[in-house]
Amino acid sequence: MTEHNFPPLQNDRILRAAKGEEVDKAPVWIMRQAGRYLPEFRELRSKHDFFTICQTPALACEITLQPIKRFDLDASIIFSDILVVPQVMGLTVEMKPGVGPVLPNPLLDPSHISRLITPNVEADLGYVGEAITLTRQKLNGKVPLIGFTGAPWTLMCYMIEGGGSSTLSKSRPWLYKYREDSHKLLQMITDVIIDYLVMQVKAGAQLLQVFESHGDFLNLELFEEYSFKYLKQISEKVKQKLDVQNIPRVPMIAFPKGATLDSLELLAQDESYDVIGLDWTVNPQEARSRLGDKVTLQGNMDPCAMFDTPQNVRKRAAKIVENFGKRRYIANLGHGILPETPVASVESFIAGVHSI
Known part of the structure; x- marks a missing residue:
């Protein structure tokens, strides 16, 4: 991959916060900020299939920039999907309106x-790299660009369930019934993710987030064996590969949604991630005291609180910053923004965060 000459960064607030450095204000971004709550997204989406957008760098770039043009955000996140990894490993993934992602031929048993298949990540997911490079150029240094992936356990669940699930009744039994095969599958996914994240940094990503969206299905014992083990490996191997290629490391965020505080503490004490994302159920003060000051915390406004009045959204956002404290903190929602969220609430949320 060629060397890039990107414009200098004008706003490094989120990078400073991730490293534990002083900031003038808490940085803020929103999970799924380039998405269905924006009319300009819905207009573009009406003309193109979801994965066509993901696989077309110019379209992915356009959607990534939409919220940056509209709001005073401190970071952008590349428009893509966690399920591009199962796709390049040979599984069909379809995005069905009103249903969400569907994998019509899931893994029914370990056979x-x-x-x-073992993909050639730079070739098969090269479109994500191209979208990142293009977006870095178009951002013109305004804010940093985040790259991301789903975590191995979360992707394994989709690959076995055949889509989203409120019970994981097909994938969770694997952890007891097929322990060795579960580890075999998780390792295969992990190997792809490591190369994928390295490729994203080479393309221009300035932070990386790993989404463990199914963390709420694991107690501490299962989290340690089937999630943490692979999250740690991802962080360590990505850093090793970047070092070998003489590419500067970037801060890394782990977001184990719904994980127990014991699990979050395990992750924090390990220090393999610079930032830990928290969902809306976690108490800020308790998280701060349990997880310590060696990691930056990210979160954790309830996405449904965005349906309050703009004035109350602003007040709540400011209060959350006060509860976490400005140092080692990145403001965000406790999960992705909901499609029906009023645009005015997003403006109020950002204003509330920046008011402290």
């Missing part, structure tokens, strides 16, 4: 693991 199906043999159906998976």
